[in-house]
Amino acid sequence: xxxxxxxxxxxxxxxxxxxxxxxxxxxxxxxxxxxxxxxxxxxxxxxxxxxxxxxxxxxxxxxxxxxxxxxxxxxxxxxxxxxxxxxxxxxxxxxxxxxxxxxxxxxxxxxxxxxxxxxxxxxxxxxxxxxxxxxxxxxxxxxxxxxxxxxxxxxxxxxxxxxxxxxxxxxxxxxxxxxxxxxxxxxxxxxxxxxxxxxxxxxxxxxxxxxxxxxxxxxxxxxxxxxxxxxxxxxxxxxxxxxxxxxxxxxxxxxxxxxxxxxxxxxxxxxxxxxxxxxxxxxxxxxxxxxxxxxxxxxxxxxxxxxxxxxxxxxxxxxxxxxxxxxxxxxxxxxxxxxxxxxxxxxxxxxxxxxxxxxxxxxxxxxxxxxxxxxxxxxxxxxxxxxxxxxxxxxxxxxxxxxxxxxxxxxxxxxxxxxxxxxxxxxxxxxxxxxxxxxxxxxxxxxxxxxxxxxxxxxxx
Numbered sequence: 047x048x049x050x051x052x053x054x055x056x057x058x059x060x061x062x063x064x065x066x067x068x069x070x071x072x073x074x075x076x077x078x079x080x081x082x083x084x085x086x087x088x089x090x091x092x093x094x095x096x097x098x099x100x101x102x103x104x105x106x107x108x109x110x111x112x113x114x115x116x117x118x119x120x121x122x123x124x125x126x127x128x129x130x131x132x133x134x135x136x137x138x139x140x141x142x143x144x145x146x147x148x149x150x151x152x153x154x155x156x157x158x159x160x161x162x163x164x165x166x167x168x169x170x171x172x173x174x175x176x177x178x179x180x181x182x183x184x185x186x187x188x189x190x191x192x193x194x195x196x197x198x199x200x201x202x203x204x205x206x207x208x209x210x211x212x213x214x215x216x217x218x219x220x221x222x223x224x225x226x227x228x229x230x231x232x233x234x235x236x237x238x239x240x241x242x243x244x245x246x247x248x249x250x251x252x253x254x255x256x257x258x259x260x261x262x263x264x265x266x267x268x269x270x271x272x273x274x275x276x277x278x279x280x281x282x283x284x285x286x287x288x289x290x291x292x293x294x295x296x297x298x299x300x301x302x303x304x305x306x307x308x309x310x311x312x313x314x315x316x317x318x319x320x321x322x323x324x325x326x327x328x329x330x331x332x333x334x335x336x337x338x339x340x341x342x343x344x345x346x347x348x349x350x351x352x353x354x355x356x357x358x359x360x361x362x363x364x365x366x367x368x369x370x371x372x373x374x375x376x377x378x379x380x381x382x383x384x385x386x387x388x389x390x391x392x393x394x395x396x397x398x399x400x401x402x403x404x405x406x407x408x409x410x411x412x413x414x415x416x417x418x419x420x421x422x423x424x425x426x427x428x429x430x431x432x433x434x435x436x437x438x439x440x441x442x443x444x445x446x447x448x449x450x451x452x453x454x455x456x457x458x459x460x461x462x463x464x465x466x467x468x469x470x471x472x473x474x475x476x477x478x479x480x481x482x483x484x485x486x487x488x489x490x491x492x493x494x495x496x497x498x499x500x501x502x503x504x505x506x507x
Contacts, residue, residue: 047079048070049070049071049072049073049076049232049233050072050073050075050076050079051070051071051072051073051075051076052070053070053071053073054068054069054070054071055068055069055070055071055206055233056068057069057124057207057208057209057210058356059123059124059126060125060126060352060353060354060355060356060391060392061126061343061344061352061353061391061392062390062391063357063390063391063392066123066210067210069206069209069233070233071206071233071234071235071238071239072232072233072234072238072239073234073238073239073242074238074239074242076232076234076239077201077232077234077239077242077243077246078242078246080201080230080232081172081174081201081243081246081248081249082248083226083227083230084172084199084200084201084227084228084230085172085199085248086227087199087225087226087227087228088169088171088172088198088199090225091197091199091225091227091228092168092169092171092197092198092199093197094197096151096156099151099194099195099196099197100148100151100195102194102222102223102224103144103147103148103151103191103194103195104148105222105223106144106191106194106218106219106222106224107141107144107145107148109218109221109222110140110141110144110218111141113214113218114137114138114141116214117137117140117183117211117214118132118133118136118137119132120210120211120214121136121137121182121183121208121211122344122345122352123210124179124182124208124209124210124211125179125180125182125208125352125355126308126344126352126353126354126355126391126392127307127344127352128344128346128349128350128351128352129344129345130347130349131306131307131352132344135470136181136182136183136184136307137183139181139183139184139187139470139472140183140184140186140187140215141187142472143184143187143188143191143472143488144187144191145472146191146472146473146488146489147191147192147195147489147492147493148195149473149489150192150195150473150489150490150492150493151195151493153490154167154490154493155167156168156196156497159505159506162503162504162505162506162507163501163502163503163504163505164501164502164505164506165499165500165501165502166499166500166501166502167196167494167497167498167499167500168197168497168498168499168500169196169197169198169496169497169498170196170198170250170251170274170496170497170498171198171199171250171251171498172198172199172200172201172248172249172250172251173189173193173198173199173200173201173249173250173251173252173253173496174200174201174203174243174244174246174249174251174252174253175189175190175193175200175201175202175203175252175253175254176203176236176240176243176252176253176254176255176256176264177189177202177203177204177205177212177255178205178255178256179205179207179208179355180307180310180311180312180355180414181307181311182204182205182208182211182212183211183215185255186202186204186211186212186215187215188476188487188488188492189202189253189255189487189492190202190215190219190229191492192487192492192493192495192496193253193496194224194228194229195493195496196493196496196497198251198496199227199228199229199230200228200229200230201230201231201232201243201249202216202229202230202231202232203232203233203234203239203240203243204231204233206233206234206235207355207356208355209233212231212233213231216229216231236256236260236264240260240264241263241264241267244264244265244267244268245267245268245270245271246271247271249271249273250273250274251273251274251275251276251496252264252268252273252274252275252276253276253277253485253495254275254276254277254278255277255278255279255312256279257279257280257412258279258280258412258437258438258481258482258483261277261279261483264277265277275484276483276484276485276487276495277483277484277485278312278440278476278477278478278482278483278485278487279312279438279440279478279481279482279483280312280412280438280440280481280482281312281313281314281316281412281438281439281440281441281478281482282316282317282409282410282411282412282436282437282438283313283314283315283316283317283438283440283441283442283443283460284315284317284318284319284432284433284436284442284443284458285300285303285304285315285317285318285319285442285443285444285445286319286423286429286433286442286443286444286445286446286454287300287318287319287320287321287324287328287445287446288321288426288444288445288446288447288450288451288454289321289324289446290446290447290450291445291446291447293324293327293328293331294331295445296445296446297318297320297328297331297332297335298331298332298334298335299445299467300315300318300418300443300445301318301331301332301335301336301339301398301418302335302339303315303443303467304316304318304416304417304418305336305339305350305351305396305416305418306351307351308341308351308352308353308354308394308415308416309351309354309363309394309413309414309415309416309417310354310355310359310414310415312412312440312482313440313441313462315441315442315443316412316413316417316418316419317402317404317409317419317421317432317433318332318418318419318420318421319421319422319423319429319432319433320420320421320422320423321422321423321424322422322423322424325400325401325420325422328400328420329376329378329398329400329420332378332379332398332400332418332420333378333379333398336378336379336380336396336397336398336418337379338350339351339396339416341353341385341388341393341394341395341396341416342385342388342393343391351396351416352393353391353392353393353394354392354393354394354414354415355392356392357392359392359414359415360392360393360394362414362415363394363413363414363415363417364382364383364394366407366408366411366413366415366417367380367381367382367397367417368382369407369408370399370402370406370407370408370417370419373406373407373408374401374406375399375400375401375402375406375408375419376399376400376401377397377398377399378398378399378400378420379396379397379398380394380395380396380397380398380416380417381395381397382395383395394415394416394417395416396416397415397416397417397418398417398418398420399417399418399419399420400420401420401422402419402420402421403421404421404432404435406419409421410436410437412438426454430454430457430458433458433460434457434458434459436480437480437481438478438480438481438482439459439460439461439478439479439480439481439482440460440461440462440477440478440479440482440483441460441461441462441463441464441478442455442458442460442462442463442464443463443464443465443467444463444464444465444466445465445466445467446466448465448466451465451466452465459479459480460478460479460482461475461476461477461478461479461482461486462474462475462476472488472489473488473489473490474488474489475487475488475489475491476488476491477491
């Protein structure tokens with residue numbers, strides 16, 4: 047359906063700085079039309095059986111798998127992600143969310159008896175979803191799959207910086223026979239479409255992934271109609287290297303995880319906490335890992351990280367690197383400006399700072415680029431204090447003896463703790479403490495987010 051507005055926006059490939067295509071941006075009138083369609087569709091869709099919803103999700107997952115190569119190509123163009131990385135993680139994680147949601151549905155009690163009371167977990171209603179550009183397909187699937195599974199209807203506003211994967215996703219849902227009005231896609235920016243969705247009286251819930259600043263603004267607007275607000279926001283995740291760790295392996299794994307996706311992950315381990323007596327050796331290992339992190343065109347086989355998303359993001363990261371140098375952090379690798387030989391594209395040099403203190407901007411502010419801050423600690427008590435001394439609480443990492451790490455994990459104020467670089471777990475609850483947001487995604491936790499609880503008392507009396 048054609049939007050009411052005529053405003054067009056070029057979609058740029060961050061690796062080439064040139065336009066791939068353009069999209070038409072929606073406005074408040076388009077939001078009204080999409081919300082009305084979702085509201086109409088909710089009456090019928092919310093009461094179809096669990097088996098029907100499960101079959102729908104299985105068909106969507108099957109189509110996504112069939113169109114995997116297209117998804118990989120589009121994500122690489124949208125985001126500038128290396129083809130290998132788009133193929134190994136960006137694209138398959140989207141499918142994995144559907145598969146995990148299907149599995150979670152099998153054991154999820156949408157209705158159960160508690161004494162003489164019938165407890166019903168019913169779909170919350172019309173859900174507005176605002177998704178980011180950094181893991182675009184993953185974040186869309188992580189929200190849409192559980193919303194459909196619970197019987198909600200949806201308006202999706204993807205990031206205008208990486209919108210093409212959302213168009214393909216809409217095509218998949220249409221091919222899978224998702225009923226009209228159940229899923230609606232509206233392109234637009236945050237101040238226009240995002241704000242209209244957050245304020246809309248007929249939107250029952252807003253699920254937002256993005257910056258803490260934008261999340262606060264959206265929550266304030268949503269409060270006008272007392273809708274449910276789910277947020278997955280920023281992070282400044284600590285990575286505690288224990289004295290029991292294999293230092294070289296732990297440091298290099300930490301650098302790799304920090305730089306993955308060009309550092310554009312909200313849960314990236316961007317603060318590496320190292321025992322003070324091991325810092326010099328750790329700096330050497332980190333410099334070696336940074337040197338092995340080749341920034342380059344997405345299609346090159348040797349490329350490890352691609353560009354960051356936009357010139358504005360490049361300028362922000364570059365400014366933060368320069369600020370860190372001015373504040374006295376020791377530059378171990380990388381630095382300001384583009385990597386040598388790359389004059390086009392928003393490429394950032396893989397950068398490592400050491401002798402960082404937790405009051406420096408590089409340790410407190412989310413960079414969202416391939417930049418690591420190394421901080422020395424003496425005792426474990428000091429490490430915990432440093433780790434928790436942040437406005438954020440999305441993730442934490444611990445490398446070393448598992449028994450010691452498990453005990454330490456209980457002291458960290460964060461939504462998840464990863465011990466010794468485990469594999470991604472699509473069933474683990476994902477979300478944060480403090481200014482990293484509220485609510486949880488993935489698996490059964492995602493299903494719970496999109497339901498209201500009704501008690502029918504005296505049902506069996």
